[in-house]
Amino acid sequence: MKVGFKLFAEGFGPREIVEQAVRAEQAGFDFVEVSDHFHPWLYSHGHSGFVWSMLAAVAERTETIGLATGVTCPILRVHPAIVAQAAATTALLSEGRFSLGLGSGERLNEHVVGRGWPNVTTRHRMLREAIDIIRLLWSGGYHSYEGKHLVLEDARVFDLPDEPPPIIVAAGGEQAALLASELGDGLFCTEPDKALTRAYGESGGVGPRYGEVPLAWAADEVEALDSAREVFRFGLLGWKVQAELPNPVNFEAATALIGREAMRDAFGYGPDPERHLEAVRQFTEAGFDHLCLVNAGPDTEGFFTFFEEELAGPIRRLGGRAGPAA
Numbered sequence: 596m597k598v599g600f601k602l603f604a605e606g607f608g609p610r611e612i613v614e615q616a617v618r619a620e621q622a623g624f625d626f627v628e629v630s631d632h633f634h635p636w637l638y639s640h641g642h643s644g645f646v647w648s649m650l651a652a653v654a655e656r657t658e659t660i661g662l663a664t665g666v667t668c669p670i671l672r673v674h675p676a677i678v679a680q681a682a683a684t685t686a687l688l689s690e691g692r693f694s695l696g697l698g699s700g701e702r703l704n705e706h707v708v709g710r711g712w713p714n715v716t717t718r719h720r721m722l723r724e725a726i727d728i729i730r731l732l733w734s735g736g737y738h739s740y741e742g743k744h745l746v747l748e749d750a751r752v753f754d755l756p757d758e759p760p761p762i763i764v765a766a767g768g769e770q771a772a773l774l775a776s777e778l779g780d781g782l783f784c785t786e787p788d789k790a791l792t793r794a795y796g797e798s799g800g801v802g803p804r805y806g807e808v809p810l811a812w813a814a815d816e817v818e819a820l821d822s823a824r825e826v827f828r829f830g831l832l833g834w835k836v837q838a839e840l841p842n843p844v845n846f847e848a849a850t851a852l853i854g855r856e857a858m859r860d861a862f863g864y865g866p867d868p869e870r871h872l873e874a875v876r877q878f879t880e881a882g883f884d885h886l887c888l889v890n891a892g893p894d895t896e897g898f899f900t901f902f903e904e905e906l907a908g909p910i911r912r913l914g915g916r917a918g919p920a921a
Contacts, residue, residue: 596879596911599626599887600902601665601807602649605635606826609644609652615895616653620660622899623907627653628665628696628807628887633672633704636829637850638843647681654689662693665807665887666765666783668700670718672708675725676750679732686756696783696805697726698765701838703846715838719774721745726762726778733759763805767834769794776800784883785830792882806883808875809862812892812901816865819892823858827891831861862891868905872913875906879913886910 600619602612616627631646650662662685669675678695686693699718706712713721724742731738732752740747764779766772767786772794775782781802782795792804809827813819828850829837840846858864863874878886888906890898 596914597625597661597803597885598907598910599628599661599663599805599885600624601887601889602627602629603826603889604630604644604646604649605632605637605640605642608642609649612644612649613652613656616660616662617656618896618899620657622903624660624888624902626661626663626694626885626887628663628805629653631664631667631704633707635843636703636846638847639825640843647685650685650693651688654685654692660692662689663763663805664694664696665805666696666698666763668698668705669725669729670700670721670745671705671710672700675728675745676732676747676752678725679729680752682729682760683733683752683755686760687754691756691758691760693760694763694781695729695760696763696765697722697729697779698783699771699838702841703837703843706841712839712841717744719771722764723774723778726764729762730759761802763803766791766795767838772800773798781805781885785834787877787881787883789881796882803885804883805885805887806878806881807887807889808878809889809891810871810874810898811858811862811864812866812871812890812898813864813894814866814897817855819864819866820855820858820862822893823862823864823891824853824855827862827889828853828858831857864892866901868901868909871906872909875910876913 669678682695699722702712721744724745737751761780763781763783764775765783772791776798783805785807811819811823863871
Protein backbone atom coordinates (compact mmCIF):
# COMPACT_ATOMS: atom_id res chain seq x y z
CA MET A 596 0.00 0.00 0.00
CA LYS A 597 1.31 3.42 -1.02
CA VAL A 598 -0.30 6.63 0.22
CA GLY A 599 -0.01 9.92 -1.64
CA PHE A 600 -1.19 13.51 -1.37
CA LYS A 601 -2.87 15.45 -4.16
CA LEU A 602 -1.29 18.83 -4.87
CA PHE A 603 -4.37 20.71 -6.05
CA ALA A 604 -2.72 23.25 -8.33
CA GLU A 605 -6.04 24.90 -9.17
CA GLY A 606 -6.53 25.91 -5.55
CA PHE A 607 -3.05 27.14 -4.60
CA GLY A 608 -0.30 29.22 -6.16
CA PRO A 609 2.90 27.58 -7.42
CA ARG A 610 5.03 28.43 -4.36
CA GLU A 611 2.41 27.04 -2.00
CA ILE A 612 2.21 23.85 -4.06
CA VAL A 613 5.95 23.35 -3.65
CA GLU A 614 5.74 23.97 0.10
CA GLN A 615 2.90 21.47 0.39
CA ALA A 616 5.02 18.85 -1.38
CA VAL A 617 7.83 19.42 1.11
CA ARG A 618 5.37 19.12 3.99
CA ALA A 619 3.88 15.95 2.48
CA GLU A 620 7.31 14.34 2.53
CA GLN A 621 7.76 15.36 6.17
CA ALA A 622 4.33 13.90 7.00
CA GLY A 623 5.33 10.52 5.61
CA PHE A 624 3.43 10.41 2.33
CA ASP A 625 4.93 8.11 -0.30
CA PHE A 626 4.15 10.28 -3.31
CA VAL A 627 2.47 13.47 -4.49
CA GLU A 628 0.43 14.07 -7.62
CA VAL A 629 0.18 17.48 -9.29
CA SER A 630 -2.74 18.35 -11.54
CA ASP A 631 -1.81 19.53 -15.04
CA HIS A 632 -4.37 22.16 -16.06
CA PHE A 633 -4.48 25.40 -18.00
CA HIS A 634 -7.70 26.61 -16.33
CA PRO A 635 -9.05 25.99 -12.85
CA TRP A 636 -12.38 24.20 -12.57
CA LEU A 637 -14.11 27.06 -10.71
CA TYR A 638 -13.44 30.79 -10.43
CA SER A 639 -13.10 30.40 -6.67
CA HIS A 640 -10.03 28.20 -7.18
CA GLY A 641 -8.08 31.10 -8.63
CA HIS A 642 -4.89 29.30 -9.73
CA SER A 643 -3.44 26.97 -12.34
CA GLY A 644 0.35 26.99 -12.43
CA PHE A 645 2.53 25.24 -15.01
CA VAL A 646 3.01 21.69 -13.82
CA TRP A 647 6.54 21.11 -15.11
CA SER A 648 7.94 24.18 -13.36
CA MET A 649 6.33 23.10 -10.08
CA LEU A 650 7.63 19.54 -10.44
CA ALA A 651 11.15 20.78 -11.07
CA ALA A 652 11.03 22.87 -7.90
CA VAL A 653 9.56 19.97 -5.91
CA ALA A 654 12.27 17.63 -7.19
CA GLU A 655 14.95 19.99 -5.88
CA ARG A 656 13.25 20.62 -2.53
CA THR A 657 12.54 16.97 -1.66
CA GLU A 658 14.62 13.81 -1.34
CA THR A 659 12.51 10.65 -1.18
CA ILE A 660 8.89 11.32 -2.06
CA GLY A 661 7.57 10.11 -5.42
CA LEU A 662 6.26 12.64 -7.94
CA ALA A 663 3.56 12.23 -10.57
CA THR A 664 1.35 14.22 -12.90
CA GLY A 665 -2.29 13.60 -12.14
CA VAL A 666 -2.74 13.69 -15.12
CA THR A 667 -1.18 15.16 -18.28
CA CYS A 668 -3.02 15.24 -21.62
CA PRO A 669 -0.49 14.79 -24.47
CA ILE A 670 -2.82 15.09 -27.47
CA LEU A 671 -3.74 18.75 -28.08
CA ARG A 672 -2.47 21.53 -25.83
CA VAL A 673 0.99 19.95 -25.57
CA HIS A 674 2.49 17.68 -28.23
CA PRO A 675 3.68 14.29 -26.94
CA ALA A 676 7.25 15.09 -28.02
CA ILE A 677 7.29 17.96 -25.52
CA VAL A 678 5.72 15.75 -22.85
CA ALA A 679 8.39 13.11 -23.50
CA GLN A 680 11.14 15.71 -23.06
CA ALA A 681 9.55 17.27 -19.97
CA ALA A 682 8.97 13.90 -18.30
CA ALA A 683 12.51 12.72 -19.03
CA THR A 684 13.94 15.92 -17.54
CA THR A 685 11.72 15.59 -14.46
CA ALA A 686 12.82 11.97 -14.02
CA LEU A 687 16.45 13.13 -14.07
CA LEU A 688 15.91 16.02 -11.67
CA SER A 689 14.05 13.75 -9.24
CA GLU A 690 16.62 10.96 -9.62
CA GLY A 691 14.07 8.39 -10.69
CA ARG A 692 11.16 9.40 -8.44
CA PHE A 693 8.79 10.49 -11.23
CA SER A 694 5.77 8.74 -12.80
CA LEU A 695 4.00 10.17 -15.83
CA GLY A 696 0.23 10.15 -15.48
CA LEU A 697 -1.46 10.44 -18.88
CA GLY A 698 -5.08 10.82 -19.92
CA SER A 699 -7.28 11.92 -22.80
CA GLY A 700 -7.92 15.29 -21.17
CA GLU A 701 -10.75 17.74 -20.64
CA ARG A 702 -12.06 20.41 -22.96
CA LEU A 703 -11.50 22.87 -20.08
CA ASN A 704 -7.76 22.81 -20.75
CA GLU A 705 -7.27 21.57 -24.28
CA HIS A 706 -9.57 23.88 -26.28
CA VAL A 707 -7.36 26.88 -25.53
CA VAL A 708 -5.05 26.19 -28.50
CA GLY A 709 -7.98 26.38 -30.95
CA ARG A 710 -7.75 22.86 -32.36
CA GLY A 711 -11.28 21.84 -31.40
CA TRP A 712 -12.39 19.08 -29.03
CA PRO A 713 -12.65 15.59 -30.55
CA ASN A 714 -15.13 12.93 -29.43
CA VAL A 715 -13.99 10.41 -26.84
CA THR A 716 -13.23 7.64 -29.37
CA THR A 717 -10.95 9.97 -31.30
CA ARG A 718 -9.30 11.17 -28.09
CA HIS A 719 -8.48 7.59 -27.13
CA ARG A 720 -6.97 6.98 -30.57
CA MET A 721 -4.91 10.13 -30.20
CA LEU A 722 -3.75 9.00 -26.76
CA ARG A 723 -2.57 5.71 -28.24
CA GLU A 724 -0.50 7.58 -30.80
CA ALA A 725 0.83 9.94 -28.15
CA ILE A 726 2.03 7.06 -25.96
CA ASP A 727 3.70 5.47 -28.99
CA ILE A 728 5.55 8.73 -29.67
CA ILE A 729 6.62 9.17 -26.04
CA ARG A 730 7.98 5.63 -25.81
CA LEU A 731 9.77 6.01 -29.14
CA LEU A 732 11.55 9.13 -27.94
CA TRP A 733 12.46 7.49 -24.64
CA SER A 734 14.14 4.65 -26.53
CA GLY A 735 16.93 6.98 -27.65
CA GLY A 736 18.03 8.25 -31.03
CA TYR A 737 16.15 10.11 -33.73
CA HIS A 738 12.61 9.12 -34.61
CA SER A 739 9.80 10.06 -36.97
CA TYR A 740 6.20 8.95 -36.67
CA GLU A 741 3.15 9.47 -38.85
CA GLY A 742 -0.16 8.53 -37.28
CA LYS A 743 -3.68 9.40 -38.26
CA HIS A 744 -3.77 12.25 -35.76
CA LEU A 745 -0.22 12.98 -34.58
CA VAL A 746 3.08 13.41 -36.39
CA LEU A 747 6.69 13.43 -35.20
CA GLU A 748 9.45 14.63 -37.51
CA ASP A 749 13.10 13.65 -37.01
CA ALA A 750 13.17 14.24 -33.24
CA ARG A 751 15.41 13.10 -30.40
CA VAL A 752 15.31 13.65 -26.63
CA PHE A 753 18.96 14.04 -25.65
CA ASP A 754 18.69 13.89 -21.84
CA LEU A 755 17.17 10.55 -20.87
CA PRO A 756 17.12 8.73 -17.51
CA ASP A 757 18.63 5.25 -17.30
CA GLU A 758 15.12 3.89 -16.77
CA PRO A 759 12.11 5.61 -18.34
CA PRO A 760 9.41 6.75 -15.90
CA PRO A 761 6.35 4.51 -15.67
CA ILE A 762 3.29 5.68 -17.58
CA ILE A 763 0.08 5.61 -15.52
CA VAL A 764 -3.01 5.86 -17.73
CA ALA A 765 -6.21 7.49 -16.49
CA ALA A 766 -9.51 5.70 -16.99
CA GLY A 767 -13.05 6.90 -16.47
CA GLY A 768 -14.57 3.91 -18.30
CA GLU A 769 -13.77 0.33 -19.14
CA GLN A 770 -12.40 1.08 -22.63
CA ALA A 771 -9.82 3.43 -21.14
CA ALA A 772 -8.98 0.78 -18.51
CA LEU A 773 -8.26 -1.67 -21.33
CA LEU A 774 -6.04 0.95 -22.96
CA ALA A 775 -4.19 1.37 -19.65
CA SER A 776 -3.59 -2.36 -19.52
CA GLU A 777 -2.34 -2.51 -23.09
CA LEU A 778 -0.16 0.60 -23.29
CA GLY A 779 0.47 1.78 -19.72
CA ASP A 780 2.40 0.67 -16.67
CA GLY A 781 -0.45 1.40 -14.27
CA LEU A 782 -4.03 2.60 -13.88
CA PHE A 783 -5.30 5.95 -12.57
CA CYS A 784 -8.92 6.53 -11.48
CA THR A 785 -10.93 9.04 -9.49
CA GLU A 786 -13.77 6.72 -8.47
CA PRO A 787 -13.75 3.48 -6.42
CA ASP A 788 -15.14 1.55 -9.36
CA LYS A 789 -14.44 -2.20 -9.25
CA ALA A 790 -15.41 -2.48 -12.91
CA LEU A 791 -12.36 -0.41 -13.87
CA THR A 792 -9.84 -2.35 -11.81
CA ARG A 793 -11.44 -5.62 -12.96
CA ALA A 794 -11.21 -4.62 -16.63
CA TYR A 795 -7.61 -3.57 -16.10
CA GLY A 796 -6.62 -6.79 -14.37
CA GLU A 797 -8.55 -9.20 -16.57
CA SER A 798 -6.95 -7.72 -19.68
CA GLY A 799 -3.46 -8.30 -18.30
CA GLY A 800 -2.75 -5.12 -16.33
CA VAL A 801 -0.37 -5.84 -13.45
CA GLY A 802 0.87 -2.35 -12.53
CA PRO A 803 -0.06 -0.06 -9.65
CA ARG A 804 -3.66 1.12 -9.41
CA TYR A 805 -3.96 4.75 -8.37
CA GLY A 806 -7.17 6.10 -6.86
CA GLU A 807 -7.91 9.65 -5.70
CA VAL A 808 -9.74 9.57 -2.36
CA PRO A 809 -11.91 12.66 -1.67
CA LEU A 810 -11.57 13.91 1.92
CA ALA A 811 -12.35 17.17 3.71
CA TRP A 812 -10.83 17.59 7.16
CA ALA A 813 -11.99 20.26 9.59
CA ALA A 814 -12.66 20.30 13.33
CA ASP A 815 -16.33 21.03 12.53
CA GLU A 816 -18.42 18.81 10.23
CA VAL A 817 -20.43 21.66 8.71
CA GLU A 818 -17.26 23.62 7.99
CA ALA A 819 -15.75 20.54 6.34
CA LEU A 820 -18.80 19.99 4.13
CA ASP A 821 -19.06 23.65 3.18
CA SER A 822 -15.39 23.64 2.20
CA ALA A 823 -15.84 20.43 0.19
CA ARG A 824 -18.69 22.06 -1.69
CA GLU A 825 -16.74 25.26 -2.28
CA VAL A 826 -13.62 23.49 -3.50
CA PHE A 827 -14.71 20.22 -5.05
CA ARG A 828 -18.36 20.27 -6.09
CA PHE A 829 -17.27 20.02 -9.72
CA GLY A 830 -16.18 16.45 -8.97
CA LEU A 831 -19.78 15.34 -8.49
CA LEU A 832 -20.55 15.99 -12.15
CA GLY A 833 -18.72 12.85 -13.33
CA TRP A 834 -16.30 12.54 -16.22
CA LYS A 835 -18.95 12.58 -18.97
CA VAL A 836 -19.65 16.17 -17.96
CA GLN A 837 -16.22 17.16 -16.63
CA ALA A 838 -14.52 16.30 -19.91
CA GLU A 839 -16.88 18.39 -22.03
CA LEU A 840 -17.37 21.83 -20.42
CA PRO A 841 -15.02 24.51 -21.79
CA ASN A 842 -14.53 27.12 -19.04
CA PRO A 843 -14.89 27.81 -15.31
CA VAL A 844 -18.08 29.79 -15.98
CA ASN A 845 -19.69 26.61 -17.31
CA PHE A 846 -18.68 24.62 -14.23
CA GLU A 847 -20.00 27.39 -12.00
CA ALA A 848 -23.37 27.15 -13.75
CA ALA A 849 -23.43 23.34 -13.81
CA THR A 850 -22.71 23.09 -10.08
CA ALA A 851 -24.81 25.99 -8.80
CA LEU A 852 -27.50 23.73 -7.32
CA ILE A 853 -25.12 21.25 -5.67
CA GLY A 854 -25.49 21.84 -1.94
CA ARG A 855 -23.77 20.83 1.26
CA GLU A 856 -25.81 17.65 1.67
CA ALA A 857 -24.69 16.31 -1.68
CA MET A 858 -21.11 16.22 -0.40
CA ARG A 859 -21.90 13.83 2.49
CA ASP A 860 -21.99 10.69 0.38
CA ALA A 861 -19.01 11.68 -1.77
CA PHE A 862 -16.48 12.67 0.91
CA GLY A 863 -14.83 11.57 4.10
CA TYR A 864 -15.36 14.73 6.15
CA GLY A 865 -15.03 16.35 9.55
CA PRO A 866 -12.86 15.38 12.54
CA ASP A 867 -13.81 11.68 12.86
CA PRO A 868 -11.01 9.44 11.47
CA GLU A 869 -13.43 6.56 10.90
CA ARG A 870 -15.46 8.58 8.42
CA HIS A 871 -12.30 9.26 6.42
CA LEU A 872 -11.19 5.63 6.66
CA GLU A 873 -14.54 4.51 5.30
CA ALA A 874 -13.91 6.62 2.20
CA VAL A 875 -10.45 5.05 1.91
CA ARG A 876 -11.85 1.52 2.27
CA GLN A 877 -14.09 2.03 -0.73
CA PHE A 878 -10.94 2.31 -2.82
CA THR A 879 -8.99 -0.54 -1.22
CA GLU A 880 -12.01 -2.83 -1.58
CA ALA A 881 -12.22 -1.85 -5.25
CA GLY A 882 -8.63 -3.01 -5.77
CA PHE A 883 -6.61 0.21 -5.58
CA ASP A 884 -3.16 0.05 -3.99
CA HIS A 885 -1.86 3.62 -4.51
CA LEU A 886 -4.23 5.93 -2.64
CA CYS A 887 -3.87 9.65 -3.32
CA LEU A 888 -5.65 11.63 -0.62
CA VAL A 889 -7.38 14.81 -1.79
CA ASN A 890 -8.03 17.37 0.95
CA ALA A 891 -10.95 19.66 0.14
CA GLY A 892 -11.02 20.98 3.70
CA PRO A 893 -10.16 24.56 4.67
CA ASP A 894 -6.89 23.89 6.55
CA THR A 895 -4.04 22.17 4.72
CA GLU A 896 -1.68 22.09 7.69
CA GLY A 897 -4.48 20.76 9.89
CA PHE A 898 -5.00 17.96 7.38
CA PHE A 899 -1.31 17.05 7.42
CA THR A 900 -1.37 16.80 11.22
CA PHE A 901 -4.60 14.77 11.05
CA PHE A 902 -2.93 12.38 8.61
CA GLU A 903 0.16 11.99 10.78
CA GLU A 904 -1.77 11.40 13.99
CA GLU A 905 -4.96 9.63 12.88
CA LEU A 906 -4.83 8.29 9.33
CA ALA A 907 -1.35 7.14 8.32
CA GLY A 908 -1.17 3.99 10.43
CA PRO A 909 -4.76 2.80 9.93
CA ILE A 910 -4.61 3.35 6.16
CA ARG A 911 -1.41 1.37 5.80
CA ARG A 912 -2.90 -1.45 7.88
CA LEU A 913 -5.75 -1.73 5.40
CA GLY A 914 -3.32 -3.46 3.05
CA GLY A 915 -4.02 -3.75 -0.64
CA ARG A 916 -2.08 -4.96 -3.63
CA ALA A 917 1.65 -4.40 -3.37
CA GLY A 918 3.18 -2.15 -5.96
CA PRO A 919 6.10 0.22 -6.60
CA ALA A 920 6.06 3.80 -5.36
CA ALA A 921 5.22 6.61 -7.72
